Amino acid sequence: MDDVIIIGAGPAGSMTAKLLAEQGCRVRLLEAGVFPKRKPCGESLNPGAVAALARAGVPVQQLLQTGGTWEGSIVRGWSLGSGKIELQASFPAGRYGVCCRRELLDERLVRTACEAGAVLEERARVDGLLRDEQDRVTGVYGRFTHIGAPFALQARLVVGADGLRSAAARSAGLGAAGKLRKAAFTARVGHAEGLADRVELHVEPQLVIGVAPLGGGLANMTVAMPGRTAAAAARDKAAFMLQAASRSPRLAAKLAHAKIEGEVLASGPFDRPVKAAAVPGLVLVGDAAGYYDPLTGQGIYRAVRSAEMAALRIMEALAGGFRQPLQQYERERQAAFAPGLRLQRLIEWGSRNPYLWHSAIRGLVSSPRLSGKLASWIGDC
Template sequence: MNPQVETAQVIVVGAGPGGSSTAAYLAAHGLDVVLLEKTSFPRDKICGDGLTPRAVKELISLGVPTREEDGWHRTKGLRIIGGGMRLELDWPGNATFPAYGLVRTRMDLDEILARHAVARGARLHELTSVQAPILDRRGHICGVTARVMGPDGRPTGETREYRAPVVVAADGNSSRLSLAMDRPKRDDRPMGVAVRTYYRTPRHDDQYIESWLELWTKGDDGSDVLMPGYGWLFALGDGTCNVGLGILDTAEEFGTFDYRDVMRRWVATMPEEWEISEETQLAPIRGAALPMCFNRQPLYDRGLLLVGDAGGMVNPFNGEGIAEAMEAGRHAAEVIASALARATPGETEAVLQSYTTVMKQSLGGYYMLGKGFATLIGKPEVMRLAVRYGLPRKSLMRLLLKIMANLPQERDGRLDDRVLNALSRMTPAA
């Protein structure tokens, strides 16, 4: 029996923040877009749930309401703890970015964005697991095959085909579609690991997201080793807190220790009055990979564009990926809409090829700066010196917050904005 076939102008695979943003923008541009999601909503993803002002800007651009009465918890800034110091830094609002962040669970956020795409006109198919690309005679992707999944997550035996001249892979770090189109991960880019869980705690309404810069584990010789990463507490405003940690692979010890054990050791040091313990833990500690610095390339080739984790778009400075995925979705939609409006196949292809340039101009130089940063803090002695001598200098830490969250004013900003923008432009994107 032949599979059911559905056609569109664009297929987006994966309904995370990047995929749903892409689909919403494409639909707003008047294009016929199909959004395919292998699970069903609501569904969870491993994440810190914290949205910096850069992500808030993308939500505003997309037209997603973020009222506190609708469950969005607003944050004023970042609290840093380390080296015996406790430092509170407000988000540096400017003409480009708002002076607040948000916290929302991925269980809620992803569904909100997917439903927003549907409201804009996208056709969402849940429980649709994409298996492979369909190629035309040139070797360009022209569609995908998919299994229909049951509510239990198992294949029903039914298969479908979706056909379109342009396909967007927003299917996450493992990105089956990218691999099938010869886009393996690059081993010269940093990678992170994040683990997290939820706790009931009286700290649930904190207005600052919290970052602990000292995470310790045991080395092979039994000595304490300072890890390149941070622990976080992100209050959700609903009686609970997202607690987790992110660690970079630039440390020699990466992959040789139990991340969940590091987290348990860290949580055990927290004050008793916070009530963060095994008794208040609401879910198992779960982990996920954080692909960084465009670790899959090219970002466009043979009809396929990469968005979000599929293209390795996590920020190497702070582990954030939602803002970058949504930004990539916005750029991808603009490029695709412009391409499909061209008169000839050659013109369409030339515009699609520009997606790589657009993304590298937007984030490529910044990512290469972050790659150097990740390499530096992978050395325990550098991390130790940074905590000891950096934290006491509040003006330096304000600048570092702007750098790590990528929050410079785009035009006519202060001196530090102009310097950061210049550094990002001058650093070669690779």
């Protein structure tokens, strides 16, 4: 029997697997898809994510090297604003973020988990949780999709790292749909011009547009909007994204000659509260442990930081009693992510109240102290 089964091999699952396997745990990673694979993502790691990876022994300078070629783009801060108003905020001295292709990041991270000793099983779709007579989670069941064979696997503890629509959270009765009904389109755009070493956030009425430079004139563009707007634009998502960019005064010139490269990915709704991130036999990490809004660039940070916190408490739980360490993880997770959640709610509010948002941005522009604090919040540093 495995010590730990982890559902989902994205950044949260892979990092949890790596950290546990390095401590001698028998870890099995179950992934519904096949690597490499794209997924909707802003494709940026803030300084907090870069630091968490370094603490885990995965420095991004090495992680994103391919045959001596660096496959990331360094970012030193954020640009935030609306209309013609712009606030540029730099991360604290010595801190930086990285933008990179998500499929490259995921593949490299899962490789580090396997090198540490975790066992990866792809095309393994988990449908639900196994329980004992005391209602404690004891394993998972599902199906190997490439051969149609069912499986039921047991472990001392299960980690749900399976994203917004977590089967683990749903099966445990922990997940629910939130009140905010927002969706997003994500694509890579070529021929972007004038992008600096910053992630840009453009807040317009009922729209938030994020742009992350990937290098060589390529950028990630993500547009978040009310669900009803996304439904109306679904037939031609690419055209909608470029039209949205053209309506932003600060973005239109930079993307005047831009072309969508590859598929436009849709995602949402994002507001996914959970009742708890740990119950007997189960721990939730990353997006599975709750999510609100995608456009502060903190998703990968939350994934790797929650993995870091969870792995420490899981080791304590496996060595002794489960209750206290998992309760401690819940408290630590809530404290660590509270500032980011407040910021996400503020930006979402700004998209619904553009005139008040303009006033708020003007105030931040006039206060270097507040703008520096904002950069630290966004960067989790």
